[in-house]
Amino acid sequence: EIVLTQSPGTLSLSPGERATLSCRASQSVSSSYFAWYQQKPGQAPRLLISGASSRATGIPDRFSGSGSGTDFTLTISRLEPEDFAVYYCQQYGSSPRSFGQGTKLEIK
Amino acid sequence: EVQLLESGGGLVQPGGSLRLSCAASGFTFNNYAMSWVRQTPGKGLEWVSAISGSGGSTYYADSVKGRFTISRDNSKNTLSLQMNSLRAEDTAVYYCAKVDGSYYGAGDYWGQGTLVTVSS
Numbered sequence: 001e002i003v004l005t006q007s008p009g010t011l012s013l014s015p016g017e018r019a020t021l022s023c024r025a026s027q028s029v030s031s032s033y034f035a036w037y038q039q040k041p042g043q044a045p046r047l048l049i050s051g052a053s054s055r056a057t058g059i060p061d062r063f064s065g066s067g068s069g070t071d072f073t074l075t076i077s078r079l080e081p082e083d084f085a086v087y088y089c090q091q092y093g094s095s096p097r098s099f100g101q102g103t104k105l106e107i108k
Numbered sequence: 109e110v111q112l113l114e115s116g117g118g119l120v121q122p123g124g125s126l127r128l129s130c131a132a133s134g135f136t137f138n139n140y141a142m143s144w145v146r147q148t149p150g151k152g153l154e155w156v157s158a159i160s161g162s163g164g165s166t167y168y169a170d171s172v173k174g175r176f177t178i179s180r181d182n183s184k185n186t187l188s189l190q191m192n193s194l195r196a197e198d199t200a201v202y203y204c205a206k207v208d209g210s211y212y213g214a215g216d217y218w219g220q221g222t223l224v225t226v227s228s
Contacts, residue, residue: 001170035214037153044203044218045145045153056216088153092212095167097143099153 002027002091006100012108019076021103023089028069033093036065036074039102040085048087049074081107110134110217112204117222124194124226130187130204130219138162138182141207143215144189146200146224156202157189161210172198194226 003026013019021036032052037045047056049065052072062077076083084107089100116128130142144156157178158167166178177190187204201223205215 033212037215039153044220045215046218047208047214047216050208050214050216056214090153090155090214092207092214095158096169097155097158097167099145099155102152 001096002029002094002098004089004091004098004100006087006089006103008103009101010104010106012106013079014108015079015081017079019074019079019083019105021074021076021087021105023067023072023074023100025070025072025091029072029091030093032068033091034065034067034072035090035092036063036072037088037090038083038085039088045088076105079105110206112206112217112219114202114204114219114222117202117224119225119227120194121228122195122226125190125192126194126224128189128191128202128204128222128224132185132187132204132206135206135217137180137185139210141209141211141213142178142180142187143205143207144178144187145203145205145215145218146198147203147221148200154200158207159187165211191224194224196226198224199226200224 034052036049039045053065143158175193201221203221206217207213208216
């Protein structure tokens with residue numbers, strides 16, 4: 001089983017700042033089968049990035065994903081007020097298709 | 109427009125059974141794998157199970173293997189999760205998600221979830 005560890009657990013930033021969220025896998029993720037999701041309170045998760053770096057439909061270009069192997073990064077170039085939420089990473093290249101524990105992005 | 113509507117959640121005693129359903133519309137259902145993901149209130153996401161577009165391949169988390177069964181009816185555009193031998197730790201909101209591939213993929217559309225509470 002691939003274990004995903006996200007860091008930091010909480011990130012406190014101000015609107016307009018750049019956010020960098022990390023996710024490390026316990027083993028290499030095959031073929032970049034890697035995704036990032038955003039979840040706001042009371043809502044279902046929303047897909048942001050798949051294939052490690054491809055933005056999902058309708059996702060603003062301030063969101064970008066990078067990485068391969070065991071280290072992946074989600075970058076939000078300039079934070080908007082609506083970006084403050086919890087972010088999860090997921091690998092879907094092998095079963096079980098595990099999630100990270102989440103990073104809470106909060107307003108400073 | 110893709111829509112996923114879960115149903116079947118509720119209160120069940122430990123050791124009991126429950127069947128969740130997810131009605132899908134707005135896409136060619138049998139072309140895509142589907143998943144169930146759960147979330148304990150206030151906690152993170154846990155992947156539970158997935159099924160290929162044809163229904164021929166199924167996958168489970170170790171925590172539910174042997175107790176839960178995922179299935180789909182491609183003629184009715186419906187995904188199901190049969191949950192047996194339920195435990196307190198199965199209490200969660202259960203989401204169905206469309207996968208952006210026929211076998212592997214990310215969850216590109218999600219339902220709003222259905223709450224399962226296992227308690228005596």
